[in-house]
Amino acid sequence: xxxxxxxxxxxxxxxxxxxxxxxxxxxxxxxxxxxxxxxxxxxxxxxxxxxxxxxxxxxxxxxxxxxxxxxxxxxxxxxxxxxxxxxxxxxxxxxxxxxxxxxxxxxxxxxxxxxxxxxxxxxxxxxxxxxxxxxxxxxxxxxxxxxxxxxxxxxxxxxxxxxxxxxxxxxxxxxxxxxxxxxxxxxxxxxxxxxxxxxxxxxxxxxxxxxxxxxxxxxxxxxxxxxxxxxxxxxxxxxxxxxxxxxxxxxxxxxxxxxxxxxxxxxxxxxxxxxxxxxxxxxxxxxxxxxxxxxxxxxxxxxxxxxxxxxxxxxxxxxxxxxxxxxxxxxxxxx
Numbered sequence: 133x134x135x136x137x138x139x140x141x142x143x144x145x146x147x148x149x150x151x152x153x154x155x156x157x158x159x160x161x162x163x164x165x166x167x168x169x170x171x172x173x174x175x176x177x178x179x180x181x182x183x184x185x186x187x188x189x190x191x192x193x194x195x196x197x198x199x200x201x202x203x204x205x206x207x208x209x210x211x212x213x214x215x216x217x218x219x220x221x222x223x224x225x226x227x228x229x230x231x232x233x234x235x236x237x238x239x240x241x242x243x244x245x246x247x248x249x250x251x252x253x254x255x256x257x258x259x260x261x262x263x264x265x266x267x268x269x270x271x272x273x274x275x276x277x278x279x280x281x282x283x284x285x286x287x288x289x290x291x292x293x294x295x296x297x298x299x300x301x302x303x304x305x306x307x308x309x310x311x312x313x314x315x316x317x318x319x320x321x322x323x324x325x326x327x328x329x330x331x332x333x334x335x336x337x338x339x340x341x342x343x344x345x346x347x348x349x350x351x352x353x354x355x356x357x358x359x360x361x362x363x364x365x366x367x368x369x370x371x372x373x374x375x376x377x378x379x380x381x382x383x384x385x386x387x388x389x390x391x392x393x394x395x396x397x398x399x400x401x402x403x404x405x406x407x408x409x410x411x412x413x414x415x416x417x418x419x420x421x422x423x424x425x426x427x428x429x430x431x432x433x434x435x436x437x438x439x440x441x442x443x444x445x446x447x448x449x450x451x452x453x454x455x456x457x458x459x460x461x462x463x464x465x466x467x
Contacts, residue, residue, distance in 0.1 A: 137209050138190070138191065138194065138209045138210060138213070138221065139186075139187045139190055140186075140187075140190035140193075140194070140209060141186075143190065144186045144189075144190070145183075145186075145445075146416050146445050146447050146448055147412070147415075147416060148182065148186060148278075148282070149179055149182065149183065149445070150415070150416040150417070150419075150420050150445050150448075151283075151415050151416065151419075152178075152179065152182055152282060152283065152286045153175070153179060153420050154415070154419045154420045154423055155283055155286045155287055155306070156175040156178065156179075156286055156290055157420065157423040157424065157427060158287075158368055158370070158423065159286075159287055159290040159291060159294065160175075160290070160427060161368065161370065161423065161426065161427060162299075162368060163294045163295065164427070164430055164431070166294050167427065167431050167434075171290075171293070171294070174290070174293055175290065177232075177235075177236075178286055178289055178290070180232070181229075181232045181236070181246065182282055182286070184225065184228045184229050184232060185229060185246070185249060185250060185282070187225050188222070188225040188226065188229060188250065188253075189253045189257075189277070189278075190209075191210070191218075191221055191222050191225055192222060192253065192254065192257045192258065193253075193257055194208050194209050194210045195210060195218055195222060195257075196257040196258055196259070196262070197257075198210055198211060198218075200332040200334060201332075203331075203332050204328050204331050204332045206328060229250065232246075233246070233247070236289070239288075239289055239292045239293065241288045241292060241298065242285050242288045242289030242292055245281045245282075245284050245285030245288055246281070246282075246285045246289075248276070248277075248281045248285075249276070249277045249278075249281035249282050249285065250277075251277075252273045252274075252276050252277030252281065253273070253274075253277040253278070255273055256270060256273040256274055256277060264334065264336060265334050265335045265336065266335070267335065267336070267337045267340050268337050270318075270322075270336060270337060271315065271318050271319065271322070271337045274314070274317075274318040274321075275311060275314035275315050275317075275318055276311075276314070278314055278317065278318070279310040279311065279313060279314025279317065280307055280310045280311050280314060283306055283307070283310040284303055284306060284307050284310070287302065287303060287306055288303065301367065302364070302367060302368070305360060305363055305364040305367055306364060308360045309357060309360040309361045309363075309364055312353055312356050312357040312360065313357050313411075313415075315353065316353055316354065316357065316397065316398055319337070319338070319346065319398050320396065320398045320399070320400065320409070322336045322337055322338035323338045323343065323346065323398065323399055323400070324400050325338070326338040326339060326343075343399065346398060346399060347398075347399055350397040350398045350399065351397065353397070353398070354397050354410065354411075357411075358377075358411075361377075362374055362377070365377075370423075370426070372422065372426060373419065373422055373423070373426075376414075376418055376419075376422050377414060379418075380411075380413065380414040380418055383413075383456075384410060384413075386459060387455050387458075387459065390458075390459055391406075391455065391458040391459060392406050392458075393406045393407065393408065393455055393458070394406065394407045394408075395407065395408055395409070395410040396408065396409045396410060397410055408451065408452075408455070412448065413448055413451075413452050416445070416448040417445070417448045417449055417452065420441065420445075421438070421441065424437050424438060424441065
C-alpha cells in the first residue's frame with residue numbers, strides 16, 4: 133500500500149487487514165440473510181478503525197524506540213522529524229481514534245475490545261511501564277494488542293450490529309486461535325531483532341529465553357494454532373475452508389520439498405534468503421478469497437470484490453506465484 137513511511141504499512145497492511153477482513157466475512161457468513169451494502173460499509177469502517185489503530189501503534193513504537201535505534205545504528209522512520217512533529221503525529225492519530233470511538237459508542241462491547249488493544253500497545257511501548265523490556269509481559273501485551281483484542285473486537289462489533297447478541301463459544305475459539313498465532317508473530321519478531329535489542333540493552337523475552345528452547349516449541353505451537361483454527365471453521369460450518377487448508381498444506385509441502393524456499397514457524401533462518409512465514413499464504417490470501425467465493429454463491433454481487441482485493445493486497449499473491457513458478461517443470465520462453 134502506498135502511504136507515508138511513518139505509518140509502517142508494510143508491517144501491518146496485508147498481515148492485519150486481510151485477516152480481520154476474513155473474520156468480518158465469517159460473521160457475514162453466519163448471518164447471510166443480513167448481507168447488504170450497509171453491512172459491508174460498516175465492515176469497511178471497522179477496517180478503517182483498525183488501520184488508524186495500526187498507525188498509532190507504529191508511531192508510538194518508533195517514538196519510544198528512537199533513541200535505542202539510533203544508538204544501534206538502525207534506521208527509525210521518525211528520525212527526520214522534529215520532536216514537535218513527532219508529538220503532533222501521535223496526537224493526530226489519537227484524535228482520529230477518539231473520533232471513531234465516539235462514532236461507534238453504541239457498540240459498547242466492541243469498543244471495549246478496541247480500547248483494550250490500544251491500552252495494551254501503549255503499555256508495551258511507553259515508559260515507565262514499557263512492557264517490551266519486561267520479558268514475557270511484553271510478549272503478552274503484543275499478542276493481545278496486535279491479535280486477540282482486534283480479532284475478538286471485529287467479531288463482537290459485527291455480531292452486535294447484526295444480531296445484538298454475541299456467540300461466546302465462537303469468541304473463545306477465535307481468542308484461542310488468535311492468541312497462539314499472535315504469540316508466534318511476536319516471538320518471531322523479537323528473535324529476529326534479538327541482536328539489536330541486546331546491543332542497546334532492551335530486555336525482551338527473546339534476550340532472556342535461549343533460541344534452542346524456542347526451537348523445541350515451534351511445531352507444538354503451530355499444531356495447537358492449526359487445530360484451534362480448524363475447530364473454529366467446523367463450529368462455523370465452514371467445511372470448504374478446511375479443504376482449502378488441506379490444499380495449502382500440500383502446496384507448502386511441495387514448495388519445501390522441491391524448491392529452495394523454506395517456511396518460518398518462529399525462528400528465521402540466518403543463511404536462507406528465500407523464506408515465507410508458514411500459514412501466511414492461507415491467512416492473507418486463500419482465506420479471504422475463499423470466503424468471498426462462498427458468500428458470492430448466494431450473493432453474486434460480492435464477487436466484484438475479487439479485483440479490488442487483488443489490487444489492495446497484491447503482495448502475498450505475487451510472492452506465492454513466484455514460488456509456484458519454481459515448481460513448474462519448464463521455464464518461460466523468452467520471445
